[in-house]
Amino acid sequence: MNVAFYRAIKAQWDSSTGLVDGTNGLWIDEAPPGTDMPYVTVSLISDLPDYGMGNTTSPMENIMLQFSIWDDSTTGKPRRISSIYEYLKECFDFCSLNVTGYDHIKMERDLTQSFWLDDIQVQQYVVQYNVWVQKS
Amino acid sequence: MRSSCWCRDTLSADYTCQCHGYSGGYVTAKYVLIDWHKPRPEDTLSKLFDRGLRATARVLRNRVRISMKLWPKTGRMGPVRRRSAPGEPPAVQYGDLYRSVRHTRIGPYHYRVGSDLYYAKTLEFDSIHRAPSGRLFHVAARPWLRPALHWVYRHVPRMFGKAEIQVETRLER
Numbered sequence: 001m002n003v004a005f006y007r008a009i010k011a012q013w014d015s016s017t018g019l020v021d022g023t024n025g026l027w028i029d030e031a032p033p034g035t036d037m038p039y040v041t042v043s044l045i046s047d048l049p050d051y052g053m054g055n056t057t058s059p060m061e062n063i064m065l066q067f068s069i070w071d072d073s074t075t076g077k078p079r080r081i082s083s084i085y086e087y088l089k090e091c092f093d094f095c096s097l098n099v100t101g102y103d104h105i106k107m108e109r110d111l112t113q114s115f116w117l118d119d120i121q122v123q124q125y126v127v128q129y130n131v132w133v134q135k136s
Numbered sequence: 137m138r139s140s141c142w143c144r145d146t147l148s149a150d151y152t153c154q155c156h157g158y159s160g161g162y163v164t165a166k167y168v169l170i171d172w173h174k175p176r177p178e179d180t181l182s183k184l185f186d187r188g189l190r191a192t193a194r195v196l197r198n199r200v201r202i203s204m205k206l207w208p209k210t211g212r213m214g215p216v217r218r219r220s221a222p223g224e225p226p227a228v229q230y231g232d233l234y235r236s237v238r239h240t241r242i243g244p245y246h247y248r249v250g251s252d253l254y255y256a257k258t259l260e261f262d263s264i265h266r267a268p269s270g271r272l273f274h275v276a277a278r279p280w281l282r283p284a285l286h287w288v289y290r291h292v293p294r295m296f297g298k299a300e301i302q303v304e305t306r307l308e309r
Contacts (some may be wrong), residue, residue: 027223030276043223048290064286068262120272120308126261
């Protein structure tokens, strides 16, 4: 499930030219040391099956997913990170993911938080999504 | 005949209590006695909701602690126990974060579950640090609150369902 899910996320990412051209890639959990910013990391926070109505054969999966956008640019208006965030929203808000073996139901943005890491002068945007998929 | 409303407003036979619209005109002495001991519905509801929320906050705190201590970790060996891998809840090494996760009531129907440790946020979301060599390195998230919150979100309606049933049975008495 995880592999198929990450593949679907990557395929959706590749469909956005703004994200592909404007960042140095999408990484799972953490970027390799020395990767130039801006880049985006994606982590799976939680995955809960829902056996509603006694449905044990094809339960609905509720996945909590987090994107983190990292940028060390402190100049420019609007900031570079804001435009990446806009591209991310455009790409993933209510998108139709193609998860192999699963029917995609919905992907909605749940939370956005911005952090400024003062000691290293890096801006972080955390964007959290809730995804519902069901085994086909 | 004089009787009393739940708000302890003394009622005359032809008087309607302004706060509850409770008429004392047609109640018997027996009913008054029963009503006197019966809790006010709004009190019962608010107490039960508050109790339900407190229970939910406690469940969330316990779930967080269980995820830190009991779930197996697959990272490298740490100073005391095995460390967590990226994506897993943090492992307990010295127990600072474990002990700092608390639930507190900050107002009516308002509970807060969390930690005031400076690195709790760093673990929950991912972060970047500077190595002594000056190089930046990425630290992946070890979410400890959101998986528990996710689980509690799913089960809170059930908990409140129980609370509602309690409310109903209490009011039926």
